[in-house]
Amino acid sequence: MTEADLSEAGRVFGEHRGRLFAIAYRMLGRVGDAEDVVQDAWLRWSAVDPGEVADPEAYLVRVVTRVAIDRLRSAQARREEYVGPWLPEPVLTTPDVSEKVAFDDTVSTAVLVLLESLSPLERAVFVLHEAFGYPYTEIAEMVGRSEASVRQTARRAREHVEQRRVKYDTDRARMVEVTQRFIAAAAGGDLAGLMAVLAPEVTLVSDGGGKAPAPRKAIVGLELVARALVTFAGRMPPDPRSEIVDVNGGPGIVIYSGTTPVAAVTLHLVGGAVHTIHLISNPDKLGGLVPGS
Known part of the structure; x- marks a missing residue:
């Protein structure tokens, strides 16, 4: 050629x-x-x-x-x-x-x-x-x-x-509002604040891949999920920084330590409350979230 x-x-x-x-x-x-x-x-x-x-x-x-x-x-x-x-x-x-x-x-x-x-x-x-x-x-x-x-x-x-498909909310303004409240409550260890945005049947699925702390089974239920999130937030590196960015087509949360992403969170809402949480902390899956990458 x-x-x-x-x-x-x-x-x-x-x-x-x-x-x-x-x-x-x-x-x-x-x-x-x-x-x-x-x-x-x-x-x-x-x-x-x-x-x-x-x-x-x-x-x-x-x-x-x-x-x-x-x-x-x-x-x-x-x-x-x-x-x-x-x-x-x-x-x-x-x-x-x-x-x-x-x-x-x-x-x-x-x-x-x-x-x-x-x-x-x-x-x-x-x-x-x-x-x-x-x-x-x-x-x-x-x-x-x-x-x-x-x-x-x-x-x-x-x-x-x-x-198997859940009909999640698509109202972007509501999703951003709930995401902001979620971040504030999780970062502040505010159990009541977290429970206020979570649905009673909320499910937390965490992917650490054995390389980062993460529950190895899904956690289901309002109080259990809220407590797990507070525990996870307490294990973040010093001075973590959270940003709301578009992840997979909707508002998501990326948590950084300096410029290194340490976790990504996507929230899926039903009726304005968080029904499903996907939390990824496996470092092998976070490289694409580095600023400017």
């Missing part, structure tokens, strides 16, 4: 890179893994003659989808040995990153957690159809299955997700 051909290949690939990352991230739940898949796609793309590819987007999405399915199969085996609950790696969805991770609820931590219970093929079909609107005929070619098989897979995946 000549230098001019490589330059043209790079230009075409750049047009689709954001979508490729968004697909891979939703399938894998890890930023680094998604970037590796996109890099694999580039290596394959740079080795072909673009002039011989009628539809570059379809070609690239097919490559990313199949590589991600293979990675997801091996990742699921590793996650069975993971210490404590496994949560997706948080990603900042600020304006510069939103182009990579197009906004919709399939990028929220709550939905990504649900997708973990799907098979790799079901997850791929769900992401391609529900998040990106690809027709079943195209998805069939991308995953190497018949259209009838893909339709059946999509139906199973959709039913599985909808049966």
Whole structure:
């Protein structure tokens, strides 16, 4: 391939890179893994003659989808040995990153957690159809299955997700207000203040990966969760700093020690009260939250 051909290949690939990352991230739940898949796609793309590819987007999405399915199969085996609950790696969805991770609820931590219970093929079909609107005929070619098989897979995946999906609040102003109150109460060790923003059936899921202090089972119930949060806040490094930032498409909390992120928290509300809390303290999953990263 000549230098001019490589330059043209790079230009075409750049047009689709954001979508490729968004697909891979939703399938894998890890930023680094998604970037590796996109890099694999580039290596394959740079080795072909673009002039011989009628539809570059379809070609690239097919490559990313199949590589991600293979990675997801091996990742699921590793996650069975993971210490404590496994949560997706948080990603900042600020304006510069939103182009990579197009906004919709399939990028929220709550939905990504649900997708973990799907098979790799079901997850791929769900992401391609529900998040990106690809027709079943195209998805069939991308995953190497018949259209009838893909339709059946999509139906199973959709039913599985909808049966388990909680209808969380989407009012942004309310979410920010509750998040602010949550931070103030947790930082101040204010049990009553925390309980005022938590739903009676609130659930706390913490992911420390065995590398940071975190409960190894979900905690359920108003008082138990409030006390666990106060305990967690008391274990923060000296002079922690909390910021409300957009994480996975909605207001989230990142806790820093200096410029090092030590935890990320996303709150999911029902009826204006916090119904589910995802707390990630595994340092391996916080690198993308460093300011300026």
